[in-house]
Amino acid sequence: MTDSLKKINKQIRFLSVYAMVSSVLLLIALFLILKKDRITGNLTVEELTANRINIVEPNGLPRLVLSNVEKSPANLNHGKPFGIPGGNRGGLIFYDDEATECGGLVFSGRKDSSGKYFASGHFSFDQYNQNQVLYLQYLDDNGDRKTGLYVDDWHNSPPYPEFRRTYKETEKLPNGPERDAKLKQLLEPVNGDPAFAHRVFIGKDANKASLINLSDKKGKPRIQLIVDSTGEAKINFLDSAGKVVYSLPNKANH
Template sequence: MQKDLVLLKWYAGILTLLLAIIGLYSFINSGTSRFKEITAERINIVESNGQLRMAISNKERSPEVLAYGKPLTPPIPGQNRPGLIFYNDEGTENGGLVFMGGRDSSGKYQATGHLSFDQYNQNQVLYLTYADDNGDQSTGLHIDDWQTSPAFWDWRAEYKKAQQLPDGPTKEATLKNLMKPKVGQKAYAQRIFVGKDESKTAMVTLADRMGKPRLQLFVDSIGTAKLNFLDEQGHITYSLPK
């Protein structure tokens, strides 16, 4: 009887172990898992080869900016943008959704919401932004131009170097050339804004390749509507109503 009892215990133990292995194997290889709730500081969404496609994180765990899967030189650190960061097929950051807000010790608040999409190997060119500095609020859709080359990180590295030059004509000329690499074009310029500014004015602004407003449609906080046409120097050339 004692011998049979020992054999029974061994049998039960081996069977339990086999069932556990089968269950674990099924869980790992099922391809689909269902959870009612997950608590995490960061979740990385990756391709089958491990390449990062999206990071969902809190503020402290938010990733630094990556190009081809590697940090920029000089780096743009993370730890300051809770939300979602998107990456393209090559592991380069190409947009995201970030949000934050709160009051400081004086009781004043700041709040931000930002959804952006980047031009290939450049910075953001399409973005929705809500920015609120204790009631001074700007909200709207932005569409920007970015030069196609050099890549944003190379341009940024050169700009950072130029900023370290001693003050004087050489520094000013270098920064100007970086900002205006071609005649009549800037390295980047805001072309379209549709939204509302701090004065509660609803507006549509269209700008040229230098980022200078050329057409403005306004409805101010008391309901007055106006349409302005501007020249390159920012002077109004025609206005409705006159």
């Protein structure tokens, strides 16, 4: 009887050890499978609710952020914030290969306590290390609307974060000749050429005119194709001071 009990005890101990080892191996296998699924697998859901979704490269650098307003990211240049805080723009933010913000799709719309509203939509792409140079934009300040496609020029140097930081510091100076001179140098750094300029605008202005503006490198409109709010159509040619030097139809010949 004693020998039988001993054999049974040995079998029970063996089965207990076997069960424990098997359980551990099963847990390890499940962990490895789930880990592999997390890395390489696909997840399919019918509905996903989130405050923010980050799309990153294998090295962890950001490529795309989809966010609500509160969780929206600060502006990044080479992976570092440069003074424009987050929490103020809901939508999509794009990043280049160096973790620098290079465009986005953002939008808003709200009424204040007086019943006045402001709404906007903005889809843009940035020049390398600079600000936006190609964008679709809708701005509506309680019925004062401007909508269109813009093509801009930006200077190559300094990089936009440095330009913006210097501009903000200069704005804080007391009004006077020193402040004006520094702002002029910042905004027109090379031979009077501006740091940035609107070169092309295609859209509708606040006066409800449909128009195309073609501007020179200083941002001065030189050709305008216009259909105004009354339906009158014309083409204007302008000099560098903004004066119309020729217009079609040429009413002087009628």
